[in-house]
Amino acid sequence: MTETPSPHVIDADTLSGGLKPIRQLILSLGSNLGDREANLQGAVDALRDTPDVVVVEVSPVYETQPVGGPEESGPYLNIVLLADTTLNVDLLLERAQAIEQAFGRERSVPGAPRTLDVDLITYGQKTIETEELTIPHPRAHERAFVLAPWLDIERDAVLPGHGPVSELLAKVGTDGVTKLDIELQ
Numbered sequence: 702m703t704e705t706p707s708p709h710v711i712d713a714d715t716l717s718g719g720l721k722p723i724r725q726l727i728l729s730l731g732s733n734l735g736d737r738e739a740n741l742q743g744a745v746d747a748l749r750d751t752p753d754v755v756v757v758e759v760s761p762v763y764e765t766q767p768v769g770g771p772e773e774s775g776p777y778l779n780i781v782l783l784a785d786t787t788l789n790v791d792l793l794l795e796r797a798q799a800i801e802q803a804f805g806r807e808r809s810v811p812g813a814p815r816t817l818d819v820d821l822i823t824y825g826q827k828t829i830e831t832e833e834l835t836i837p838h839p840r841a842h843e844r845a846f847v848l849a850p851w852l853d854i855e856r857d858a859v860l861p862g863h864g865p866v867s868e869l870l871a872k873v874g875t876d877g878v879t880k881l882d883i884e885l886q
């Protein structure tokens with residue numbers, strides 16, 4: 702008896718010879734508790750130490766007024782990173798959350814002050830909608846604390862589904878976000 706080969710789907714990874722595709726990734730990092738600068742620098746270092754993640758650009762540091770969250774929230778320091786990765790997006794979220802934990806992040810109410818927040822803004826051109834993850838980040842287009850530092854490191858950046866970051870930032874405005882004279886390594 703001859704065996705019928707089982708049908709299988711050839712995905713993009715298979716077509717590329719089994720090599721995992723490289724995705725360009727935008728990450729937004731924020732801190733408004735503890736030593737905010739040290740928290741951000743530590744997170745950049747931890748991402749640099751992550752196998753299969755190459756940090757390509759680190760934005761200038763911005764001090765930003767808290768958006769949402771409880772009234773007592775203090776100002777944030779925010780940065781944006783551009784990285785290349787071959788990690789799949791679930792592993793990336795896992796890594797981002799492990800780094801948040803390592804910096805003492807406690808999850809309480811949404812928007813609560815935090816030592817470290819790492820948000821995935823884009824993952825290549827992909828659109829992802831699962832229970833754990835929405836990519837592009839659903840609020841990135843309206844957040845000057847994401848758009849301003851992103852534009853600094855990628856002048857022609859485009860947020861998939863929303864358009865050029867320069868146009869989004871012009872719409873949102875830059876009230877409440879101030880570029881600082883701090884350079885992270």
Ligand SMILES: Nc1ncnc2c1ncn2[C@@H]1O[C@H](COP(=O)(O)OP(=O)(O)OP(=O)(O)O)[C@@H](O)[C@H]1O
Pocket residue numbers: 808810811812813818819820821822832833834835836837838839840
């Ligand atoms: N693009 C994304 N990046 C990071 N987390 C995401 C994303 N999309 C969905 N999530 C989910 O959101 C959950 C809550 O994340 P978090 O506590 O960091 O929210 P937040 O930072 O308070 O608010 P916001 O999502 O508005 O930035 C996470 O557990 C994660 O599963």
Ligand SMILES: Nc1nc2c(c(=O)[nH]1)N=C(CO)CN2
Pocket residue numbers: 730731732765766767768769770777779812818820846
């Ligand atoms: N300025 C500022 N405000 C926020 C931030 C942040 O990083 N910066 N993060 C939030 C939840 O992710 C909610 N509000």
